[in-house]
Structures are given as C-alpha cells and as structure tokens.
Amino acid sequence: MTPGAAAAQGQPGDDAHAVTAQALDEVVAATDLRHLDEVRARYLGRGDGLLTVLKRRVGGMTDPAARAQLGKTLNELSTRVEEALAERQAALSAAVESQRRQSEVVDLTRPAPPLRRGYLHPTTRCARDIRRIFAHLGYTAVGGPEVEYDRYNFTLVNMPPGHPSRDTQATFYIDDVRLLRTHTSPVQIRSMVALGVPLKVIVPGKAYRRDYDATHFPMFHQVEGLCVDRDITVADLKGTLEFFARSMFGPERAIRLRPHHFRFTEPSLEVDVSCMVCGGDGCRTCKGSGWIEILGSGMVHPDVLRNGGVDPDRFTGFAFGMGIERIAQLAYGIEDGRLLYENDLRFIRQM
Numbered sequence: 001m002t003p004g005a006a007a008a009q010g011q012p013g014d015d016a017h018a019v020t021a022q023a024l025d026e027v028v029a030a031t032d033l034r035h036l037d038e039v040r041a042r043y044l045g046r047g048d049g050l051l052t053v054l055k056r057r058v059g060g061m062t063d064p065a066a067r068a069q070l071g072k073t074l075n076e077l078s079t080r081v082e083e084a085l086a087e088r089q090a091a092l093s094a095a096v097e098s099q100r101r102q103s104e105v106v107d108l109t110r111p112a113p114p115l116r117r118g119y120l121h122p123t124t125r126c127a128r129d130i131r132r133i134f135a136h137l138g139y140t141a142v143g144g145p146e147v148e149y150d151r152y153n154f155t156l157v158n159m160p161p162g163h164p165s166r167d168t169q170a171t172f173y174i175d176d177v178r179l180l181r182t183h184t185s186p187v188q189i190r191s192m193v194a195l196g197v198p199l200k201v202i203v204p205g206k207a208y209r210r211d212y213d214a215t216h217f218p219m220f221h222q223v224e225g226l227c228v229d230r231d232i233t234v235a236d237l238k239g240t241l242e243f244f245a246r247s248m249f250g251p252e253r254a255i256r257l258r259p260h261h262f263r264f265t266e267p268s269l270e271v272d273v274s275c276m277v278c279g280g281d282g283c284r285t286c287k288g289s290g291w292i293e294i295l296g297s298g299m300v301h302p303d304v305l306r307n308g309g310v311d312p313d314r315f316t317g318f319a320f321g322m323g324i325e326r327i328a329q330l331a332y333g334i335e336d337g338r339l340l341y342e343n344d345l346r347f348i349r350q351m
C-alpha cells in the first residue's frame with residue numbers, strides 16, 4: 001500500500017512513520033531544486049500534503065490523550081521532514097551556485113579582444129594623399145567657404161554675369177548674390193587677396209552642382225591648386241603635375257597635356273595620365289586609348305591675377321583643379337563611383 005493510500009485510511013499513527021520515511025527518501029533523492037519543491041508540496045502542501053492530511057485526521061480523533069500524543073509525533077515528523085528539506089535545499093543551492101561561478105569565470109590573464117579601429121573614407125584618404133604630395137612641393141593647404149558669393153565663384157574668375165560659360169555649372173543659388181560654390185576656383189581669388197604673392201596653395205574642399213546621375217552627385221570634392229610667382233611657365237605646370245601623377249598613380253606613369261578651354265586660364269590644358277591599369281596599351285578603364293583624363297589646368301588668366309590684386313606684368317602662375325572622387329576611383333581601383341557616397345562599411349573596411 002502506498003503511503004498516500006495509507007494516509008487516506010488506516011491508523012494515522014502507523015501511517016505517519018511510513019509517510020515520513022518515504023518523504024525523507026525522496027528528499028535525499030531530489031537532484032535539483034524543482035524536484036525538491038515537488039517533494040515539499042507532496043508531503044507538506046497546505047491542502048493535500050500527505051503529512052498535512054494526516055494532521056487533519058488527528059484533529060478529528062475523539063480520545064484527547066491519543067490525539068495529543070499523535071499530534072506531537074506528527075509535529076516532530078513534520079519538523080524532521082522540514083529540516084531534511086532545508087538541508088537538501090542548501091546543498092542543491094550551493095551546487096547551483098558553484099556551477100554558476102565556474103561557468104562565469106573571468107580569466108583576467110586572457111588577452112583582450114582587439115579593438116576595432118575606425119576607417120578613413122576613401123575620399124578623405126585621397127584628399128590627404130593629394131595634400132601630402134603637394135606638401136612635398138611646398139604647397140600650403142587652405143580652405144574657403146562653401147556658401148560663396150556669385151562674384152567670387154564666377155565674376156572674379158572671369159565668368160561675368162550673363163556669360164554662357166556659367167550655364168555649364170548648374171548652380172544652386174541661395175539668393176541673388178550667394179550660391180553653393182560650383183568649384184574650388186573662387187579660393188584662387190581669396191588666397192591671392194589674403195596671402196599675397198608669391199604663393200603656392202592647395203585647396204581640398206566640397207563643391208556643388210545640380211547634377212544627379214550614376215556618375216554625378218550634387219555634392220562632390222575637388223582639389224584646387226594655385227602657384228603664383230615670378231617667371232612661372234607651362235614647364236612648371238607640367239613638371240608639377242607629372243610629379244603629382246607619378247606620386248599618386250605610380251612612378252611609371254606619363255602625362256600629356258591637351259589644349260582645352262577654361263575662362264580663368266590661358267592657355268588651358270587638360271591633363272591625361274597613362275592608364276594605370278593597362279600601362280597604355282588600351283583597356284576598358286581607358287576606353288582603349290591608353291590615356292585617362294585626370295584634371296583641368298592652365299596658366300592663370302591675367303584678369304584673374306588682377307582680380308586677386310596681383311600685377312600680371314610682374315607675376316605669372318598656373319592653376320589646376322581635380323575631382324577627388326575621380327582620383328580616388330582611379331588610384332584605388334573603385335569601379336563604381338556610387339560606392340563613395342553610400343557609406344557602406346563593408347566597402348569602406350575593404351579599402
């Protein structure tokens with residue numbers, strides 16, 4: 001007969017010892033705290049715990065002496081079960097705790113995981129590369145405002161109001177006199193005025209045009225260069241830009257100058273570099289020609305020198321301007337220029 005069944009019928013006195021013995025066995029056999037709670041409920045549970053039920057039946061006994069005697073026994077047995085439960089609970093809790101400590105152990109001697117460093121955006125890196133190359137030639141980096149006066153952006157670099165050359169630079173106007181600069185060339189004027197001549201400056205910065213397609217973005221980066229001194233000639237321009245091209249794209253590179261037209265230079269020259277992919281044999285990057293256009297340049301127009309407060313009879317100079325995104329694409333082999341604007345970390349980390 002199970003103790004439960006005995007508790008339900010039979011004599012409460014005999015049952016109590018059997019039930020208690022069973023309870024103590026189960027307490028010892030409980031292997032985790034949840035089991036132990038089940039054991040506690042089975043024997044001491046308020047409503048139908050086996051010992052609880054027996055106590056209730058003792059309350060119904062008619063002989064007061066026997067009732068007191070058995071009540072006392074039952075209390076003692078319950079206490080023993082409670083003590084056994086408490087002891088087992090302490091042991092099981094200690095085991096749980098020691099297991100937790102073991103699994104959470106912190107090894108202070110273990111090397112820390114490497115810190116992930118930040119990355120320079122390729123456009124930033126390229127601007128810095130360009131700046132460093134020209135620093136070797138004694139150029140100073142300067143800046144200018146992105147919100148510029150129409151006068152500086154156009155008029156003073158020889159593009160007077162109403163002149164059709166303005167139309168080629170789809171402009172974001174702010175009001176009648178101010179705009180977002182469409183190129184870094186206004187800084188030519190600003191630096192001649194601010195610094196005087198002789199002068200060698202490099203101007204990395206943002207420029208804005210109302211263009212938006214796969215290869216044109218409304219905001220892009222340019223680097224302007226300006227060198228003004230006595231007796232500056234096209235030979236200086238060529239030597240300087242050849243040094244730049246070789247530093248940027250490799251010592252085997254050659255450059256060639258092609259006649260072009262800008263309002264603020266005369267003569268104007270576009271500069272090509274021999275293809276860094278095929279070495280000049282012709283490939284997809286150079287569209288089979290072996291040459292790749294990298295920048296616009298020329299001898300500073302006498303009017304522009306004058307607008308900068310410089311006497312063109314005593315000083316001459318050359319200027320150049322290039323798109324940083326384009327240089328970055330060519331120098332680092334980035335096929336799709338849109339990657340430079342998407343800020344996808346997977347791309348930036350690769351660089």
Ligand code: PHE
Binds near residue numbers: 183
């Ligand atoms: N400002 C010209 C452009 O944005 C580039 C340039 C600068 C050309 C200086 C000649 C001299 O296209």
